[in-house]
Amino acid sequence: MKLKTFTGGLHPPDNKQWSSHKAIEDCPLPEQLLIPLSQHIGLPADPCVKPGDRVKKGQPVGLAKGFVSVPVHASTSGEVLAVEPRPHPSGRDLPAVVLAPDGADEWVDGITAARCEDLSPDQMRERIRAAGVVGMGGATFPAHVKLSPPAEKPIDTLILNGVECEPYLTADHRLMLEEPQRILAGIAVMQKVLGVSRVFIGIEANKPDAIAILQKLCAGTGIEVVPLAVKFPQGAEKQLIKAITGREVPSGGLPMDVGLVVQNVGTAAAIDDAVTHGRPLIERICTVTGPGVAEPKNLRVRIGTPLAHLVAHCGGLAGDPAKIIMGGPMMGMAQLSLAVPATRGTSGLLLFRENELSLCPEGPCIRCGRCVRVCPAQLLPTTIAAYARLERIGEAEEYGAMDCIECGCCTYTCPAAIPLVQSIRSGKAAILAKRRKG
Ligand code: SF4
Ligand code: SF4
Structure with missing residues (x-):
């Protein structure tokens, strides 16, 4: 049978065998949780607790600021030690609630179950918003916003993203195997x-x-259920939509422009927790893997758990880590240290040692065209990257820089080791800065 797919992309070794057979394990609580107030696309939450406060599991510790924002909750019961900047996956120190677990792990009062058939769509959206549900595939876009399309954009199709095309990651795979009922309840x-x-x-x-x-x-x-060709980035929203429905999201557009909403399977499970059980998003499944960790695992992790604690629960480091990545190797974020906490978007933690990294020096472009062939957005990566490096932002925009989904396929395939996606990402940031200035 010919499997559905999209144009472009590539096949990096998937290396999922390290953890795909490992059942989900509960990671024990650490001595301290660092719960960032910024864990989603949109405005960060406003802290609503202070040092010395005692909080219970599921209690809000940060309140949403505006529609495109979500509240943040205590991942267990305990004492608030501080509300101050702490290491964040973005590489900066950002405001976080530092919580010392009390070991009781006691839920806050007022968590109420509900039956889907007794709730209106608006009541369900509100339960999803109040629970802080965001896109769990790593995008962290607030789920209630995606589920509130304007009247002029009618939705006729829902796509669940269980692709997990990033090499190494197996968290969604295990969720689909072990807890499929949560996904189906979220779909309902x-x-x-x-x-x-x-x-x-x-x-x-x-x-x-x-x-x-x-x-x-x-x-x-x-x-x-649609089996798809094994190709990266099959799970990117536009590529998934094209593969399954044949519809094309226009440049600068959203899935709702073509009548669609896409949600990750982990998000569906979190939506069920929120609506049916009244439980906020305080934990997620995360794959801890790579040659730099002693025993790769799929862990159920409380939000705010330092990465070092996850590694310790996986038998510790196997040698000095030369590279730490949060997420997958293609689109994940390099981390400066293991002091950073796991957030709602932490689908994986990868550790590599020096000898596993190919550190080729950058050479001149040899015009081989490989980057163009693999680009799933049908762009000219070499041209856009060159303009971005020269700070010729107008030309980079003209060549479609904003349509780049930052999949990294161009960089991965480039024989000259040119950091194409990194240059394009800088160009996109400059374009956005220019637009903000007007
Ligand atoms: S230009 Fe962007 S979308 Fe195209 S391959 Fe490179 S990173 Fe991916
Ligand atoms: S893949 Fe690299 S060397 Fe080949 S055309 Fe693109 S930028 Fe140039």
């Missing part, structure tokens, strides 16, 4: 919120066990 909520009956679950064909389980559970529901 979103169907009611959006008023859609057409639903697809896209999964790369390298997870046949997850495909089989979901196909069995979805039989007779009208939900179609």
Whole structure:
């Protein structure tokens, strides 16, 4: 059978065998949680606790500022030690609530279960917002915003993203295998919120066990499980939409412009927790893996757990880490230290030692065209990167820099080791800065 896919992309070694067979384990609580107030796209939350306060699990410690923002919650019960800047995955020190767990792990009062059929779409959106649910694939866009399309953009299709095309990561795979009912319950909520009956679950064909389980559970529901070609970045939103429906999201547009909402399977599970059980987003599944960690695992991690604690629960370091990446190796963020905490967007933690990194010096472009062939956005990466480096921002924009999804395929494939995506990313930041100035 010919599997659906998109144009461009590539096949990096997936290295999922390190952890794909490992059942999800609960990571014990650390001595201190560092809960960042900025864990989502949009304005950071405003702290609503102070040092010395005692809080319970699920209690808000930061309140949303505006519509495109979400509250942040205590991941366990304990005492607030500080509200101050601490290391953040962005590389800066940003405001965080430092919490000392008391060991009781006691839920806050007022967590109430509800039945989907008793709630209106607006009530469900509010429960999702209040629970702080964001895109769990790493994008961290507030879920209630995605589920509030304007009336002039009717939605007819919901796509669940179970692709997990980043090498090494297996958190979504394990979730689909071990807790598929949470995903299906989340889908039912979103169907009611959006008023859609057409639903697809896209999964790369390298997870046949997850495909089989979901196909069995979805039989007779009208939900179609779609096996997809194994190719990076199959899970990128625009590429997933094109592969499954053939629809093209226009340049600068959103999935809702073509009648679609896409949510990660982990987000669907968090939506079920929020709406059905009234539970805020205080934990997630994270793959800790790579040759630099003694025993790769899939962990259920409380938000705010320092990365060093995750590594310790995986048997510790296997040698000196030369590179630490939060997320996948293609689109993840390099980290300066293991003092950084896991956030709602931390799908993975990868550790590499010096000898596993290919550190080729950059050479001149040999015009081989490989970067153009693999670009899933059909851009000219070498041209855009060159303009961005020369700070010729107008030309970089003209050549479609803002359509770059920062997948890193161009950099990965370039025989001259030119940091194309890094230059394009800087160019995009300069374009946005120019737009803000007007
Ligand atoms: S230009 Fe952007 S979208 Fe195209 S391959 Fe490079 S990083 Fe990916
Ligand atoms: S892949 Fe590298 S060397 Fe080849 S055309 Fe692109 S930038 Fe030049």
